[in-house]
Amino acid sequence: MNNQTNNTNNNKAIKTAIQPTRQEDYAKWYQEVIVASDLADNSDVRGCMVIKPWGYAIWEAIQQDLDRRFKATGHVNAYFPLLIPLSYLEKEAEHVEGFAKECAVVTHHKLTTKDGKLVPDGELSEPLIIRPTSETIIGAMYSKWVKSYRDLPILINQWANVMRWEMRTRMFLRTSEFLWQEGHTAHSTPDEAMAETLTMLDVYEDFAENVLAIPVIKGEKPCFERFPGAVNTFTIEAMMQDCKALQAGTSHFLGQNFAKASEIKFLDKDGEQKYAWTTSWGVSTRLIGGVIMTHSDDNGLICPPKIAPQQIVIIPIYHNDTDKEHVIQYCDKIHAEVSEFIYNKNPVRVHIDNRDIRSGEKSWQWIKKGVPIRVEIGMRDINQDILCVSLRHEDVKIKHNIKKDEFIANAVSVLDGIQRQIFEKAKAFRDNNIVDIDDITKFNEFFNDELNQDRGFVNAYAVNDVIIEEFIKPLKVTARCIPLNQTNADGVCIFTGKKVTQKMIFARSY
RNA sequence: CGGGGCGUAGCGCAGUCUGGUUAGCGCACUUGAUUUGGGAUCAAGGGGUCGUGAGUUCGAAUCCCACCGCCCCGACCA
Structure with missing residues (x-):
């Protein structure tokens, strides 16, 4: 056990904030x-x-x-x-x-x-x-x-x-x-x-x-x-x-x-x-x-900007009391200016984290909490009139140096961009994991644990009758819904061979 | 409710088989020093009715019995 702890400490650079990862154990990762x-x-x-x-x-x-x-x-x-x-x-x-x-x-x-x-x-x-x-x-x-x-x-x-x-x-x-x-x-x-x-x-x-x-x-x-x-x-x-x-x-x-x-x-x-x-x-x-x-990813929550409790967190960086006063004042000004903007009918939610803990610790806490935008501000940035900005949905190591005024002016559009990007990403993932299946053998193969680990949604012709439960229940599959937007012509139920007019979505479910 | 596993510090665990001074370890926490732009280091501390109850014993976290709780797999479900 002690060895294990030492290993994780040594490997800090490649360690994810959440363990196990999604790949390793999805259910545990979620918790x-x-x-x-x-x-x-x-x-x-x-x-x-x-x-x-x-x-x-x-x-x-x-x-x-x-x-x-x-x-x-x-x-x-x-x-x-x-x-x-x-x-x-x-x-x-x-x-x-x-x-x-x-x-x-x-x-x-x-x-x-x-x-x-x-x-x-x-x-x-x-x-x-x-x-x-x-x-x-x-x-x-x-x-x-x-x-x-x-x-x-x-x-x-x-x-x-x-x-x-x-x-x-x-x-x-x-x-x-x-x-x-x-x-x-x-x-x-x-x-x-x-x-x-x-x-x-x-x-x-x-x-x-x-x-x-x-x-x-x-x-x-x-x-x-x-x-x-x-x-x-x-x-x-x-x-x-x-x-x-x-x-x-x-x-x-x-x-x-x-x-x-x-x-x-x-x-x-x-x-x-x-x-x-x-x-x-x-x-x-x-x-x-x-x-x-x-x-979310292996570093924790990724919160959509529109529902994020804090949309922007500012982390002041200082090493002595003189710097501290200066940096905090500077942060307060940015806080006030950004909060003037309205996003999704509410003032942009900005938080300055001036707790007395290490800044690296702060960063990781906000990463895990899924705050969309993190801004680090120290004397170095103030003197150059830039802000060091990280976006939660990007790789955790990426930092953007952005002119202060530009950041303030664009804060809302950046939030909205994040909102759109995470939606598009989720949509692409979903669409890539929906398959059309037109016979029962392929259906059984698709939901066979030994043949296929990454089972998605199946879109298939099926009769709207409880009779199909006997085919899907052994596979631990449920009939999710008959989509309202059907683009399909008439077809044949893959389970019963009956003529039907609609496809149905099948999946494992929560 | 059926099958399996587990209850030891806030969290994660070792110790239980083979009973024996003061119950350990990591993380977290407190204090101090040195640090500080992506999870600091060192030092010193605090924290435990070992799930509950009853037994066996000179002596129980450890053995026996009963009970309680939690987790996982099924059936059930926003």
Whole structure:
């Protein structure tokens, strides 16, 4: 063990900040990036993580941007209870099926001391569940609020936490408790509800690609992968660097299923009582996991500029108190000037790191935290009127000497350039790892662990029927979606030989 | 819930098989000196109910039993 430590010390020059590397152990690498970038920490509560300030700031940036988009499309925010009466869940049969197995249940309302230990007491007449999602309790309220077609549509979003008692958890990707937003809308016609469902899918697509820089495939979930209780489920699917798929967001057309379960009825123009048509749509803190796995490298997080808690970090370099005062003043001026600029509707976020630690240490910390631009400023630079600039998405050793005024003037366009470049890189990676396959033998070979290590997405003709699960499940492959943008003519299902009109995306997934 | 592995300092581990003074090591942390433009060096320090409980023993991190927790692989999933 001691030898190993010595080796790593000696090899510092070629050592990566994150070990193991992506190549060596992708799953472990992912965990290490989260720890090294200070995004989150495991808590003592099973399956629940602590989102640390750096991670929470990313979530706040996500919230802010999404919230603006929700409001721009006519939605308002509200808040519904964390606890849901057990009987509500029973109202929608498929919904029960989907969530009953992973519900935390509240059965008591106080504690008493017994034999020196605290034990639950005061049993509730009806158990409450901690919301795994809020369709039922929101539906119950909508049924009170909706009487007339004039009360529709209702376009409400809620930012909340939910809990699903998952068997296996991974930070950000799947935790028992997670933060999300859930939109719940009610409409008087199916067309309007479907339009809403697809509008929000578009919002998610645009947000994922332009803010998170994650390229996504917009599609409909095959019938056997639908949200419990939904008529149609739409999804945006992303590819991670290990070629696995990540469901990054979903939008559901719920038809009248939940309206019937919750009695959301209204008197229409024609004088008839009708059930409303509802939708729901959500994205969660999982998106942060997606950001990590899409962009980061073996030196840690690479954070897209638009959601980076700090976009530019200035590291002052000085060796004595006189220099220090001068350098800090100089940094303050640059900080003030750059902060005047607006990027993605917010002032550019600049931070001066004047902590009393070595500058090399600082640099590496900010590298691991994924700050897009690092600027080192010492007397040498001040005298030459230049700044020493490093960009996180480039090789870690590259430094640019840029005239101070030029840097300030171009800061926003550089940030935006980084944002575009990491998106393009991720998109090229994804596109290079999607293959069209037209027979089942090739399909089996593609997902054979011994023949192919870097499995990507398969685009293939397939029938939208649960029957294909028997072909793909043994390969640990899932049917991700039926892309909405189909360029294909009619074809033949590679599993069943049936005539179909659409291709489907298959992949291993998170 | 089935199969496998593991609980020793904040983190990572050695020691357990074969019981024996004061339980070690690396990183991190504190202090001082020398350093400082890409993860500094040296020195001196602080930090432990060895997962919990009950046993065997003169003596338990080590052996026995029970329990708890965590990780990995399955089934389940935003």
